[in-house]
Amino acid sequence: MSFSEQWNWVLLAYGFTYLTLVVFAASIAVRISHARHSLGDEG
Amino acid sequence: MNTRSPATTTWPWIVMAVAGLVTFVASMTVSPDAVQGELSRIMYVHVPSAWLAYLAFFVTMGASAMYLWKRDLRWDRRAAASAEIGVVFTGMAIGLGMIWAKPTWGVWWTWDARLTLTAIMFFVYLGYLALRRTSEDLHVRARRASILGVLAVVQVPLVHFSVVWWRTLHQPPTLLRPEGPDMDTSMVITLLVAVIAFTALYAAMMVKRIELARLEDSVLIAEQTAIRRVAGEAVTRPSIERGTA
Numbered sequence: 001m002s003f004s005e006q007w008n009w010v011l012l013a014y015g016f017t018y019l020t021l022v023v024f025a026a027s028i029a030v031r032i033s034h035a036r037h038s039l040g041d042e043g
Numbered sequence: 044m045n046t047r048s049p050a051t052t053t054w055p056w057i058v059m060a061v062a063g064l065v066t067f068v069a070s071m072t073v074s075p076d077a078v079q080g081e082l083s084r085i086m087y088v089h090v091p092s093a094w095l096a097y098l099a100f101f102v103t104m105g106a107s108a109m110y111l112w113k114r115d116l117r118w119d120r121r122a123a124a125s126a127e128i129g130v131v132f133t134g135m136a137i138g139l140g141m142i143w144a145k146p147t148w149g150v151w152w153t154w155d156a157r158l159t160l161t162a163i164m165f166f167v168y169l170g171y172l173a174l175r176r177t178s179e180d181l182h183v184r185a186r187r188a189s190i191l192g193v194l195a196v197v198q199v200p201l202v203h204f205s206v207v208w209w210r211t212l213h214q215p216p217t218l219l220r221p222e223g224p225d226m227d228t229s230m231v232i233t234l235l236v237a238v239i240a241f242t243a244l245y246a247a248m249m250v251k252r253i254e255l256a257r258l259e260d261s262v263l264i265a266e267q268t269a270i271r272r273v274a275g276e277a278v279t280r281p282s283i284e285r286g287t288a
Contacts, residue, residue: 003080009081009142009145009146010082010085013142016135017139019103021059029056029104032258
């Protein structure tokens with residue numbers, strides 16, 4: 001396997017990792033915001 | 044109602060960003076493996092993801108046991124937070140394993156003992172999260188989930204030792220083995236840095252996820268209180284009308 005092909009797999013792995021982490025962290029932030037809104041606390 | 048704790052507002056997001064950055068820089072600057080070449084860099088996110096899944100499910104077990112002992116909902120919220128994070132990291136470990144498997148084994152998936160048991164563990168903990176949605180009574184929900192949270196952890200040693208107990212395509216442990224790590228020192232140090240960074244990431248996510256669980260419980264209680272108030276008015280109004288007639 002060529003050097004560039006290996007890097008394609010590495011970039012796919014790291015893209016998957018960081019996309020998953022960012023989406024999960026964002027989902028926590030959005031749910032916290034939604035819950036605060038439901039409780040009438042906008043602060 | 045003030046639901047914001049100043050101590051838990053911003054710093055976990057900063058810790059998450061720094062942990063992600065440290066892992067990326069460390070794993071991209073270390074020398075590649077002599078056999079696997081650049082593909083070995085996948086190890087620095089695959090192994091910490093699997094480690095965090097183990098840690099998260101042990102925390103779920105401990106917090107669930109504490110709930111069953113103390114009947115304090117704070118322990119249930121910790122268990123739920125850790126289980127959800129554990130499911131995410133188990134999914135990541137499986138996904139990264141598949142991405143690593145394709146160029147090295149030639150297949151995305153094989154019914155190897157390690158892979159199969161990890162997949163079963165992933166679905167059992169998804170079931171744990173689903174079980175938490177079967178009741179709106181906080182203590183009923185907590186009791187059911189805690190029992191599963193204590194029992195389900197038996198899968199963690201099964202997954203970890205599956206590569207020792209059975210003949211598997213997945214390689215045996217290279218770091219945690221009696222003879223010492225079977226890797227170059229620079230790779231061991233990079234892997235340890237990534238594991239520590241991911242553990243910090245887990246801790247930061249726990250802080251925010253527990254905050255979310257507390258808020259969601261408050262919303263549920265507020266909704267249930269509102270429903271009881273409306274139901275109470277519906278029951279009492281006719282008797283008032285009869286009394287005044």
